[in-house]
Amino acid sequence: MQDSPFGPSYSVLRPVRGGNAFEETIEHLLQTIKLGIFAPSEKLPPERELAERLGVSRATLRDALGELQNAGYLEVQRGRYGGTYVSSSAVQRPTESRPLERAEVEDVLLFRGIIEPAAAALSAKAALTAAARQHLQQCLSELTSATPETYRPRDARFHIAIAELSGSASLVGAVAETRARLNDLLDRIPRLGTNLEHANEQHAEIAEAILRGDAVTAERVTVEHLEGTASLLRGFLA
Amino acid sequence: MQDSPFGPSYSVLRPVRGGNAFEETIEHLLQTIKLGIFAPSEKLPPERELAERLGVSRATLRDALGELQNAGYLEVQRGRYGGTYVSSSAVQRPTESRPLERAEVEDVLLFRGIIEPAAAALSAKAALTAAARQHLQQCLSELTSATPETYRPRDARFHIAIAELSGSASLVGAVAETRARLNDLLDRIPRLGTNLEHANEQHAEIAEAILRGDAVTAERVTVEHLEGTASLLRGFLA
DNA sequence: AGCTCTTGGACTAAAAACAGTCCTTTAGAA
């Protein structure tokens, strides 16, 4: 959409990869931490397994882990039953202050506005196993009891959990990726006192709707829920 | 969603990259050709520019181009005003016959069922420039006059054009990628006599709805339109 | 105390990918 607006659709001629393996690995790990996929004090898989999962050599993975370690995100214990742990100390945001770009903000909000409500509706329609139901409820209760510090990763985890219930791998990937981009944007604006109570009411309502198979409500409340973050971000575009 | 269904959300611990740069570049170029982004006899950007766009070194790009060249997809002319051209001879599908996997099929259809209708609705709501309107109409007329051989790439091009109108880069990327996955699936089933007339009616209806700003109709017809391909593919799942 | 097994730590040689430079071709302009 940028330079030569139409014609040979240049929007598809984008970079095939996001950077070198080292950078991508750091980025990816940082995302999983910030998204709360691995909660503080939780242990990461062993290096050999993690390297294989990420499709990267162990040497490269170790470079990335080392970087994250001396940036304070990870702690390492050697020996049997040792491993790499997510730092329990609150991960301090380095107050990144690149300015918000309108196009980037709108793109993220728009895409999110499509896939998250769809994920909620689909999950409500899906046949949920007992384990799935329990997983959702656990994510919800962890989120409900979150403090302003722990809120964001648990929020991400909850919304990703919803996508997981839908049973679509693509959807999970899209939601997780979009959340990560959203978090990057949120990192660039001052932290305001979010209305946690209101958000939690909506979260509960969404979870209930999904569990009782009410797709319409699940979708509607999700849309409403997203509007909060959307107007917050748009407010800083000025 | 695969091994350890929930808990530390392993769905996000996926490979950070799809393969080595060489393979990814081939894959990507092949997609743009199969999607009809570059129509037969059309000229690709010069190697230096293309390499930069794809975020890959010229050496790697050239390896990939060479491979595609002696696979018959590309033709090269040296000298000033020369360049790399998409073979005008119909690209013969090598009749790939890996079997369809139910999970893959359902995942693609489901994700597509989310983003394409959303793209149509958004485009209908968007303020379209004259160039944008014309681009859509041109893609439509090219599609309408397509033969069974040229139908699929033009179809992809039309649907990607719709995503482009929405103005969201993420959406364009998602639609293009999903179309490519869909084409891979379609390559694995025998070509049937598609009901081109019916599809073309729907295409025209979608385009009209978008141009007159009727989001509801654009979305509804898109959903109906997708059902054709969906049931075709599902029919081969046995 | 000693053993054992899982895990992080360190090194090497080979392969992949890169940036940079120069050569060759060739249509059109001078």
Added chain:
DNA sequence: TTCTAAAGGACTGTTTTTAGTCCAAGAGCT
């Protein structure tokens, strides 16, 4: 005809990434 500039073609040296191997730590078991 000659020159020029834009394109593909080819080579070189460097950096990144990899696979593979071995070492070191250390919790828990015998």
